[in-house]
Amino acid sequence: DQQVKQNSPSLSVQEGRISILNCDYTNSMFDYFLWYKKYPAEGPTFLISISSIKDKNEDGRFTVFLNKSAKHLSLHIVPSQPGDSAVYFCAAPYYNQGGKLIFGQGTELSVKP
Amino acid sequence: NAGVTQTPKFRILKIGQSMTLQCTQDMNHNYMYWYRQDPGMGLKLIYYSVGAGITDKGEVPNGYNVSRSTTEDFPLRLELAAPSQTSVYFCASSYGEFGNEQFFGPGTRLTVL
Numbered sequence: 001d002q003q004v005k006q007n008s009p010s011l012s013v014q015e016g017r018i019s020i021l022n023c024d025y026t027n028s029m030f031d032y033f034l035w036y037k038k039y040p041a042e043g044p045t046f047l048i049s050i051s052s053i054k055d056k057n058e059d060g061r062f063t064v065f066l067n068k069s070a071k072h073l074s075l076h077i078v079p080s081q082p083g084d085s086a087v088y089f090c091a092a093p094y095y096n097q098g099g100k101l102i103f104g105q106g107t108e109l110s111v112k113p
Numbered sequence: 114n115a116g117v118t119q120t121p122k123f124r125i126l127k128i129g130q131s132m133t134l135q136c137t138q139d140m141n142h143n144y145m146y147w148y149r150q151d152p153g154m155g156l157k158l159i160y161y162s163v164g165a166g167i168t169d170k171g172e173v174p175n176g177y178n179v180s181r182s183t184t185e186d187f188p189l190r191l192e193l194a195a196p197s198q199t200s201v202y203f204c205a206s207s208y209g210e211f212g213n214e215q216f217f218g219p220g221t222r223l224t225v226l
Contacts, residue, residue, distance in 0.1 A: 009153070034214060043117070043203050043217030044156070089155060098144055098163050099210035100171055103155030 003027045004092055006104035013111055019077040021107045023090035026071065030092040034101070035064060035075050038087045047088070048075070080111045115139050117218035119204050125224045126194040134189040134221050136204030144207045145187040146171075146215065147179065149200040156203060162187055163210070194225045 005024045013019045023033075031052040036044035050057040050064045050073065057064050063076045077084055087108045091101040120135045138145065143164045148156035158171030162181040176198055178190040187206075191198060201222050205215040 004155070006155075036217075041219070043205075043219050045217070046214040049214065091155075093210070095210060097158065097171060098146070098161040098169065099207065099213070099215075100146060100158040100161055101148075101156070101215060103157075105153065105155050 001026075002105075003030075004090060004102050004104040006088075006090060006107050008107050009105070010108045010110070013080050013109070015082055015111055015113050016079045019075075019080045019084065019109055019111065021075040021077075021088050021090075021109065023073045023075075023104050024071060025073075025092060027092070027102075028071070030094075030102075032093055033064070033066065033073055034091045034093075035062075036089045036091060036103075038089065038106070044089060077109075080109075082111050082113055085109055085111050117204055117206055117216050119202075119218035119221050121221060122219065123222045125226060126191075127226060128194060128196065130194050131190070131192045132194070132223075134191070134202055134204075134223075136187045136189065136218060137185050138187075138204075138206040138216070138218075139185065140206060140208075140216065141184060142206035142208050142216075143184070144210060144213075144215075145181065146205040146207075147177070147187070147189045148203045148205065149173065150203065150220075151200050159189065159202075191223075196225050199223060199225045 035047040038044040147159040160179040204218040
């Protein structure tokens with residue numbers, strides 16, 4: 001049972017354009033979401049988060065939108081840069097097990113110069 | 114601060130061998146986690162710990178053991194390695210369970226032949 005889903009395994013965008021990465025979830029108990037970025041041969045690094053009391057959170061070029069009724073969140077990167085090329089994971093903490101993170105499968109973003 | 118460190122970076126094991134993956138964090142975090150990531154998949158929780166002396170199973174604990182004798186260290190033990198344990202292993206830590214990001218180590222790539 002995949003409680004957090006990223007249905008696009010890959011995304012390619014041109015430098016300077018907007019990247020939109022999508023994530024869907026099924027568990028209505030989730031109330032906090034995180035995006036992680038992962039480069040090859042490195043561990044995931046935290047990028048941005050959003051609480052369910054908000055529908056938007058912004059940090060520089062990165063904005064996360066949350067649509068609770070649709071159980072959908074998206075990460076917008078504007079403008080996209082070649083250094084943004086990485087795998088992006090959305091995740092939600094599951095509080096009954098020490099706050100373990102339930103991860104989506106990841107979306108590999110490629111930003112072309 | 115070194116953050117979360119893991120050793121070794123790479124290891125090849127033969128079926129039936131055992132080994133310990135080391136994880137250390139210097140952020141004085143109470144919560145520590147072990148995840149594994151299989152190709153094309155998100156990370157799945159193996160074991161977690163909410164403090165020294167306290168450990169509990171995650172989603173995929175079979176074939177693994179952990180201990181937490183200090184706040185800093187959280188080693189993962191593989192007994193009787195099997196090809197199904199070929200994966201990339203990530204250790205993570207966080208300050209607490211609610212609304213806190215997890216910090217990840219660089220990972221250990223394990224191959225069992």
